[in-house]
Amino acid sequence: MGGCSDCSSCNTATVVEFSGSQAGPKAVAVIGPPNSGKTTLFNRLTGLHQKVANFPGVTVEQHTGMATLPDGRAIQLIDLPGVYSLSPRSEDEQVAHDVLTGRRTDTPKPEAVLLVLDSTNMGRHLMLAAPILALGLPTLVILNMADDLRKRGGRVDLEKLSAELGAPVALVSARRGQGVERVFEFLAGAMPKPAPKELPILQDVPKCRQWAGHVGTQASYRAPAPPKWTRRLDAVFLHPLGGPLLFLAVVIAIFQTIFTVAAPSQTAVDWLIEHSGRWVASVLPAGLVKSLVIDGVWKGVGSVIVFLPQILLLFLFIGILEDSGYLARAALIADRTMAKVGLQGKSFIPLLSAYACAVPAIMSTRTIENKRDRIATILIAPFMTCSARFPVYLLVIAAFIPNRPLVGRFLSTGAAAMLGLYVLGFVVAVITARVLKSSILKSGRTPFLLEMPSYRWPTLTSLGLRLLERAKVFLVRAGTIILLVSVLLWGALNLPYANGHPPEIANSLAGTLGRTIEPAIRPLGFNWKVGIGLLTAVFSRETIIATLGTIYGMDPEANKEGLQAALHHDLSLGGAFALLVFFAFAMQCISTIAVVRRETGGWKWPVLQFSYMTALAYAGAFAAYHLIG
Amino acid sequence: MQLSVNCDLPEALPGSLVDLRQGDAAILDGIDLPTEDARRLMELGFLPGTQITAGRSAPGGDPQVFQVDGSEIALRRETARRLKVRRKKTARLDAKPRV
Numbered sequence: 001m002g003g004c005s006d007c008s009s010c011n012t013a014t015v016v017e018f019s020g021s022q023a024g025p026k027a028v029a030v031i032g033p034p035n036s037g038k039t040t041l042f043n044r045l046t047g048l049h050q051k052v053a054n055f056p057g058v059t060v061e062q063h064t065g066m067a068t069l070p071d072g073r074a075i076q077l078i079d080l081p082g083v084y085s086l087s088p089r090s091e092d093e094q095v096a097h098d099v100l101t102g103r104r105t106d107t108p109k110p111e112a113v114l115l116v117l118d119s120t121n122m123g124r125h126l127m128l129a130a131p132i133l134a135l136g137l138p139t140l141v142i143l144n145m146a147d148d149l150r151k152r153g154g155r156v157d158l159e160k161l162s163a164e165l166g167a168p169v170a171l172v173s174a175r176r177g178q179g180v181e182r183v184f185e186f187l188a189g190a191m192p193k194p195a196p197k198e199l200p201i202l203q204d205v206p207k208c209r210q211w212a213g214h215v216g217t218q219a220s221y222r223a224p225a226p227p228k229w230t231r232r233l234d235a236v237f238l239h240p241l242g243g244p245l246l247f248l249a250v251v252i253a254i255f256q257t258i259f260t261v262a263a264p265s266q267t268a269v270d271w272l273i274e275h276s277g278r279w280v281a282s283v284l285p286a287g288l289v290k291s292l293v294i295d296g297v298w299k300g301v302g303s304v305i306v307f308l309p310q311i312l313l314l315f316l317f318i319g320i321l322e323d324s325g326y327l328a329r330a331a332l333i334a335d336r337t338m339a340k341v342g343l344q345g346k347s348f349i350p351l352l353s354a355y356a357c358a359v360p361a362i363m364s365t366r367t368i369e370n371k372r373d374r375i376a377t378i379l380i381a382p383f384m385t386c387s388a389r390f391p392v393y394l395l396v397i398a399a400f401i402p403n404r405p406l407v408g409r410f411l412s413t414g415a416a417a418m419l420g421l422y423v424l425g426f427v428v429a430v431i432t433a434r435v436l437k438s439s440i441l442k443s444g445r446t447p448f449l450l451e452m453p454s455y456r457w458p459t460l461t462s463l464g465l466r467l468l469e470r471a472k473v474f475l476v477r478a479g480t481i482i483l484l485v486s487v488l489l490w491g492a493l494n495l496p497y498a499n500g501h502p503p504e505i506a507n508s509l510a511g512t513l514g515r516t517i518e519p520a521i522r523p524l525g526f527n528w529k530v531g532i533g534l535l536t537a538v539f540s541r542e543t544i545i546a547t548l549g550t551i552y553g554m555d556p557e558a559n560k561e562g563l564q565a566a567l568h569h570d571l572s573l574g575g576a577f578a579l580l581v582f583f584a585f586a587m588q589c590i591s592t593i594a595v596v597r598r599e600t601g602g603w604k605w606p607v608l609q610f611s612y613m614t615a616l617a618y619a620g621a622f623a624a625y626h627l628i629g
Numbered sequence: 630m631q632l633s634v635n636c637d638l639p640e641a642l643p644g645s646l647v648d649l650r651q652g653d654a655a656i657l658d659g660i661d662l663p664t665e666d667a668r669r670l671m672e673l674g675f676l677p678g679t680q681i682t683a684g685r686s687a688p689g690g691d692p693q694v695f696q697v698d699g700s701e702i703a704l705r706r707e708t709a710r711r712l713k714v715r716r717k718k719t720a721r722l723d724a725k726p727r728v
Contacts, residue, residue, distance in 0.1 A: 084672040089665070121699040124674050205671040209698075223699060238685040238694070332687045332694070332703050339705070447666050447708040449673060452694055452701040 025074045027108040028187065029100060032116030033125055034082035035453040037144040041116055041174035042079045043461055069188045078110060086131035100135055112138040112191050119143035119171060120154060120224050126212035129165060131202050138191035139167045142183065147173040154224030161219035166195035175459050230454045237329050247333055254317045256415050265309035273302035296490030297483065299553035304478050304546050307391035308471065314387060315470045316463060318356055323458035331450055341430050342437030344448050347377040354384035358592045362599055372441040376433055378596055379609050382587050383429035385422045388541040392583050393421055395545055399564040400576040425584050485536050486546050493554060505555060525575030525625040537588045578625035586617035644716060646695065646709035649683035655714035657681055662711050674698030675712065
C-alpha cells in the first residue's frame, strides 16, 4: 500500500485477513457525497457487470456490480446512495449507515469502503471522511476529478493527506480513467484498517468542518480557482431573460429531433420485424401455431418494439441534460412555478424524470423530506407524459394529423401536437397539485436546497450504460407483460374455435368483451375494437398498440393497409383526439400502481389516484370528442 | 440627495442573505431555522463564520445561488432570509457610489 507505507501510525493497524475458504467474492461499498462522481467511478470499475434493484423494504435503489481485478479475482461493489453525512435522518442515510454497519441482512457487510470525494471541493467533502473512518473498516480515500483540480491550479500532497487520515489515498479522474489502477491495487492488496491521527465529534458539524479544514491544511491543499467555464455558461443559462427562453428552446429542439431523426431508424426496425416475420411465416406450417406466432407474437410485440429508437433517443437527451449539470439549472428556473402550486423545486426532478417513466420518478421522490409534499408529487407524477404514452401518441398523431411545417423548419404540426399533449399533462398535474396542496395535503414549507454542480461533458460510457439499462427495461417489458397480454389476446380473439376456423373478430371472446363495454365508451367516440385496446392498456399503455396490431393483423383487409391507415376505420378525428386525451389522463400502468402502493405504504393513495385519473380521463375524452367531433 | 451609504458602512451591518446583491460577500452569523434544517444547511457549508457570496438567480431573483465553501447552493428567499449575515466593510467599498 504505497500511500500508507511511511505512515507511522499504521504500525499499530491490524491487517484484515480473509479466510481462503470464504464463499463468494469480497463485498466493498462505494460511498460519497452527491456530485462527487461516484457513479462515474462505479461505472468505470464495473462496466457492463452491474445490476439495479431496490433495497427490500425501503425505496432506495441498490446498484451492485462486479469488478474484476488484474489477477482475475472478482470483487462485489455496492454503490451506496450519495449522502453528505452518515447520521441516519433521511432514508438514503439510513440505508448507507445500515449497510456499512452490517445491519441489513439482505446485503453482505462490506469488508472495505471506497470513499469518493471531489478533489476540487476537498474541504467540504472531507467532512464525510470523519464518520466513514470512524467505522474502522479498511478505507481507500479517492479524490476524484483530478483533471479538474490540475487544470484549475489546485494541489494536494497525497502522502501527507494519507498520513493525516491514516488511510491510503488515491487521486483519480474517473471520467478519464487516470489513477484507477490505484483503486484496483487497493482492492487486490491487504487493506489495512484506518488509523486517523484524530477524529472530531461526529455530531458536531462545525467541529467536523474544522477537522476537515485542518486535515486539508496539513496536506498543503490548495483549492482550485473557481470553474471559469461554469460561471460563463451560467451567465447564459441563468440569464434572467435568455435562461428561460433557452430552456424552452432546448425542450422544443429535443422533441423536434426525436420526430425527424428517429423516423429513418424506426423504418429500419420496422423493416427488420416485418422481414423476420415473413421469414418465420415461410418456415412455419400454416395453422394455429403460425397464427399465434405471427399474429399474436410478431405483430403484437413487434408493433411496440418499433418505438425503441425514439425512446432511447429521449433517454439520451435526458441523460445528457442530467450528466452535463444543466438539469439542476432547469430545476432552479422551474422552482418559482413549482412554488406557486405549493410544491418545491425538489419535486421538479422526479416530475421531470416522470417524463421517462413514472416508476423510477416515484421512487426518486424519497429525496423530498416533507411527507405531504412527497405524496403530492407521487400523486401527480403519472400525469407527466411517460415514454409508454409516447408510442401511442406517435401512432395516433401520425395517423390523423398530416405532418406539415408550422414554424418554418423548426416546428412541424406533428411535433407541435406532441408538445401540446406534453403541456396538457403538465397543466393537469399542476392543477391537481394545487388542489391537493390547498386541501388534504396542506403543509408548512421546508427549506429548498439545491446544489449546482459544475458543468461537465457527459461521458460516452455513462450515457451508453444508461441507454443499455433503459433498452433492457423496455425489451423485458415487451418480452413479458406485452408478450403475455398479446398471447392472451390472441387466444381471446380465436375463441370460440369452431369447425377448424376462428370466429369473426366481433364474435370472438375478445370481441364480446369489447362489445360489452362499448356502450360505456361510445360517448367518447370509441368502438369495441378500441375498447379491447383500452382493456389491455390497463396493464401498460403501449399494449394498446400491440392489441390493435394483433386485431388488424388477423383482419386480412386491415392487414394490407398498415396500422395507421386501419385506424381510420375505427376512429373519427374527434375520436382520435378523445383517445389522446384519455391516454394523457388515465393511470394505465400496473407497475405504477404497485410502486405507489409500496411507497405510500397502503392501498389508500393508489386507489384514490386510480379513480381520480380514470374519472378525469373519461371526462376529458368526452369533452374532446364532443368539441372536435 | 444622499450619497451612497456604502461609504459610511459601519464595521458590520446586520442583515440576511436576501440583502446581498449579485457579487456581494458577507460572513454568516447564524441560522434562524429548526435544528434539523440548520444542520442540513451546515452540512452543505453554511457554517457560522463562513464567507458567502451571492451569485446568479432564477428569473425574478428567487431562488438565488450562493457561493459557499467551494460549492454553489441555491436557496429560496424564504430560507435565505433566515440566514443572518454581517456584511464585510470592504465588500462594496470598491463599488461606484450611486447618487
